[in-house]
Amino acid sequence: MPALSLAPYVVKKPWLMSMLKPLANWYANAAGYRQLGLRADDLISEEDETVLLALKRLPASERYDRIFRIRRATQLSIQHKLLPKNEWTKTEDDVPYLAPLIEQLEAEQKERDALEALSVMKNH
Template sequence: MLGPLGYSFAPAVRRSRTLYKWIKPLADWYANVAGYRKMGLKYDDLLIEENPEVQKALSRLTPREEYDRAYRMKVASLLSVNHKPLPKDKWLPASEDVRYLKPYVEEAVKETEERHIWDTMEVRRK
C-alpha cells in the first residue's frame, strides 16, 4: 500500500539492516498500542471496506477466510459494546497477524490500473 505521498518506504526499510533494526521495534510497539490484537483482530480486518479495491479483494476470499473474518468482527463488536478486551491469553499473537487480504488488494489495484491504461489508450493512424 502506498503512503499519502504516493510511495512506500517499507522496501527501503526492509533492505537496510540498521534502519530495520530501529524501525521494527517501534512498529511492533505501535501495533500493540493500537489495541486491535487485544480484540482478536488482524491488521487487514481494519482496512476500509468502502474502498472498491478492498471490496473486490473481500469477494475473492476463500469461504474459510470469509468466515474467520466475520467471526473476528463479531467478537470485536461484542467486546467493544462491553468495553472489555479479550482475556490476555486469547489476544492475537504477532506471529498470527498475517496480511491475508494484502495480496488480493494488490491484485485488484493492478487490475484497476491496467483497466485505466486500456480505457485511456489513444489509437493513432500511421
C-alpha cells in the first residue's frame, strides 16, 4: 500500500508552501546525506523490482553518477568524514531523478493489471 502524501495539498496552498519550505530544507540538511554528496533519490533502496527496472531506464551517465555518489558516500562514512562544504549537494541540485521513473513504472503496472483483469463478453 503506497504511503499517503500531503505534498499535493501543500503545493496547492502557496501560504502553506512558503511556511513549510524552510522546515523541509532544514530537515533535508539535518538528515546529513547532502554533506556526503548524495541526492535524496540516492537513498531509495534497490531491493524492490520496480526500483531495479527504474534504474535500468536511467541514462548511462546518470547511472554512473549515482554509483559514484553512493560509493564516495560509503567511503566517507567508513572514514567518519564529510565532504568539504563546497562539495555538499546544493538544494537546487537535489532534484528527483529516480522517483518519477518509479511512479511511471507503477502506473504502467497498474494499467497492465487492469488490462489483464478485463474479461471479454460475447453479445448474442
